[in-house]
Amino acid sequence: MRTLATATVAGALAWAVLSGAPTGATPSHDRATSTVADGTPGYAVEDFNYPDADRILAEQNIVLKRGDGHITLVDCAGGTGYIEVLARRHSGKVCFKVVGNSGWLSLEIPAVYSMKGNDYDTQVDMTVGTEEKSYDLDENTWTAVGESADEQGREHLLVEIRSAK
Template sequence: MLTAQGSEIAASDQPPSLVEDYSYPGAAAILATDHVQLISGDGHIVYAPCPTGQDTVGVIQVKTTEAIGQTLNGRVCFKVLGTGGELTMKIPAVYSIRADGLSAGQGHKLKASLTTDAGVHSSVDVPSDGTTQVGVGADPNGDPTTLLELVATAP
C-alpha cells in the first residue's frame, strides 16, 4: 500500500527477513517423535536413520541410556554432508560417541561438547574411525552427561 506521497511502502507489504537463524529444520517434529532436541547448526550435520548391522560407515552414532532416537532404543545417528560441520543439540545421558569412519583415514574427526547436570562442561575428541566413551561410559561412578554440540572436520 502506498502513502499519499507514493514514496513509502506499508510495513505489512515488506518481504520476510532473509537473515538465517540457523535453527534446525523440523526440530519440533523430531523432538515430539524421537525425543531428540536439535537446536541449530550450519546444515552440514544432519539427523539420520541409524543403520542396522555392523556396517556403520558414514554415520555418527551417539548412544544414551534414554529411550530416544527413531526407534527409541537410545541410539541417535547423524550424517556429515561435506568436509565438516557443526550441530548444537541437547541429548541427555550420553555414554558413547562413534565417528563415521571404520578404518584410519575414513570419516570425520569429531569434537564433542558435553555438560553434567551439575553444570560441569567438558570437551572430548573422537577419532575419525573410533569410539569415545563419555559420562558413565567413561566412569560408571561418574555423572551422566548431556551432549551439547558436535563439530566435525576432515581427518
C-alpha cells in the same frame, strides 16, 4: 520535438517531487512500512535453526537446536559413515550424517555414554551439572564419553557436535 517533450515532463516531475507538490502518490511517512512488496515472497534469511525440530522432539525425544546444515540427524539403517550416539534413554543408536568440509550442530541428548566417530575429526561438548566437558571422538571407532568416561559415573548431556576434515 519528442525529446523536448520528454525532458519537459521529466523536469516537471522532478520539480514536483523536490518542491513537495502532490503527485498522486501517498507520502512515504503515511504508508505502512513493508520490507517486501505485497503479494511477493519474502526474503530467505538463514537463522540456523534446525528444521522440523519440534516434530523430532515429539517423535524421538531429541532436542535439535541450531547448526550449519552440515550435520543432520539420519536413520542409522540408511547407510554407514555416520557419527553414532549411545544414550541410556534411547533404545538403539542415534546417528548423524556429516557432509562438506566441516559442520556443527547444537542439540540435547541426555545420558550419553559412548559415541562412534566417522572419517572426520570430531569433537563433542557435554555438560554435567554446571560443568562442561569436551571429548575428541576416535575416527571410525567407539569412544567412551560422558558417564562412561566420568570417574563418578554422572549423567552427561550432549550439547554440541563439531566436525572437520
